[in-house]
Amino acid sequence: MSATEDKMKDLNQQWYHAVVTGLDVDPETFQLAQGSTSLGGYTSQEIWDFLDVIPPATVNNYYQPGGLNRFSNVYGGVINNLNSQTDDAMKKLLKDKYVKWTQYRQDESKDPKSGEYKEDYSDFQLVKFSKWARNNVDKDIQTSGETILKQVDIVSVAVDKWFSANGKYAYTATANSLQASLNAGVSKSIQMDSETESTSTSNTWAKGSMEISQGFFSTKVSADWEKLTNSIDKESIQIKADFKQFTVLPASPLSTNAGLIEELQDYSPWYESEALLLAKNHNDKKVWRDRVPSWSDVFGSNGSLKRVITGLAFVDGISITLKLKVDIEDKHKDEFAASIKGGYFPFFSAEGEGGWVHETNFKDNGEVTITSTSQLGNPNIIGFIVKPFDEVYS
Incomplete structure (x- = not known):
């Protein structure tokens, strides 16, 4: 594992722990959604695309429509x-x-x-x-x-x-039922301090297994991208995230007209x-x-149908403040700020997508403060409710 991957693994584990604590969700069923998870057109089909994913055995999941198994x-x-x-x-x-x-x-x-x-x-x-x-x-x-x-x-x-x-x-959850669920949702806050936050995720359903496919930034804006990532002091990152609405939307495959x-x-x-x-x-x-698929292909020890998604955790009306220690030369500050606008840990959403706005403020003492907001009406999936197939369909 590279230095960048090692750093991001620790940060993702800490963020997972902070999210579970702040949202008061069950680590025995919660999988963290990472990557660009803002709902674009906010349609029922978008929701079904997420629900139809067969989740990997990791505490986090980068949603990539073309590369995932479908229920x-x-x-x-x-x-x-x-x-x-x-x-x-x-x-x-x-x-x-x-x-x-x-x-x-x-x-x-x-x-x-x-x-x-x-x-x-x-x-x-x-x-x-x-x-x-x-x-x-x-x-x-x-x-x-x-x-x-x-x-x-x-x-x-x-x-x-x-x-x-x-x-x-189709699934039983729709865009209208999501809006109704968000309207009845509650406000939540998450705080994370990398100096004190636990990195332990061994008590989760996935036993701490984690997927690392991104650095601190969503995009590589230059050959110095990894240097910028590695210059961030992973022991000095503070995050405060406030959500005006939080809800878990349950769903199942459409099985009846009734x-x-x-x-x-x-x-x-x-x-x-x-x-x-x-x-x-x-x-x-x-x-x-x-013929293919056989019983073993689907239900065996390495079968394709071990887990299913039974619900999606949404947040809306988002405000994030991230403070970090990083040694950035003056000539790289514009590049760093541009990287932030392209999306960064932990939401990775580019400015303009899902109503996101990012601002970067450099201080003389080597601190950087990043503030990001996404106004109400732009729900983001922050997690999946994952359960064993045998528990849901028995």
Whole structure:
């Protein structure tokens, strides 16, 4: 680990400890959000993009949309790799025409506006089969097939819901519910002194494991960037952060139409917990097809689905004062100030993004005071509520 990485690891551990204390959140479930976490357009889709991340086993997480595992992708891979619970009976009944039926069923399922049977996914499959059977098999086979499909097949239900969502994987939290939650939120303050703040994060759910991917500044403005970072005395950093609103917004994958708020009326439920539990609890060929992903790929010791995000912690109306000791030559002060405007520890948000404004004040005694503000109406994600898969879906 380089000197810069070592310095940033200590600072991030101290900041995590200060955040947990100041916000009074549980280190057994809290993961610190770092990087640029301001909500841009403040839309429901933005919120869902965060909720859909499968979090790594670290106490902090730099959100990078293109490089993270997605719950919706893993879930879709699982349910589409399960054997239908009525497959054997339908195969025996339809014989050579079984493949044509399954292809028709999949094509029909892709339509998210499928008429009056959209609400009931068991009837959805049954109506599709009846429509197909009228033109492809005799009446007796149609009747037998309908009898088979009247049995509850949770795998087919899940696959129908998945395709009906048409790639739009909504969650129960929305932009409006976030605003309501923020309006009912409370003010909070965080204080950190690097001379006295603990660096211990061993009592967290991630056992202190930490991701270090940034220095003190968000951007490298010159070849002297690391020198500027290393010139900061990590033992003399003081932070005071005040938040006018703090709230934790719980959420889960959209699984039912019942009681949907207006914002979700145009989105089809896509998640079926019983199908995922069927997959989790049966590591055998009767349930799983012999292809990727396997049970071990998803639920094994190194599987892709160990943890899930069950909520997002938001702060809004932010005011930060950061004081530090740093030896900066006059010729580098403009460069240092420009680096601050590009974003810096611990929020890393550039000026202008999310309403952020940064000011740097140099003092003759070698101290630098940085003040940053983000006005109300620009919520920032400060953390994720992370829980083991088995605890949430059991």
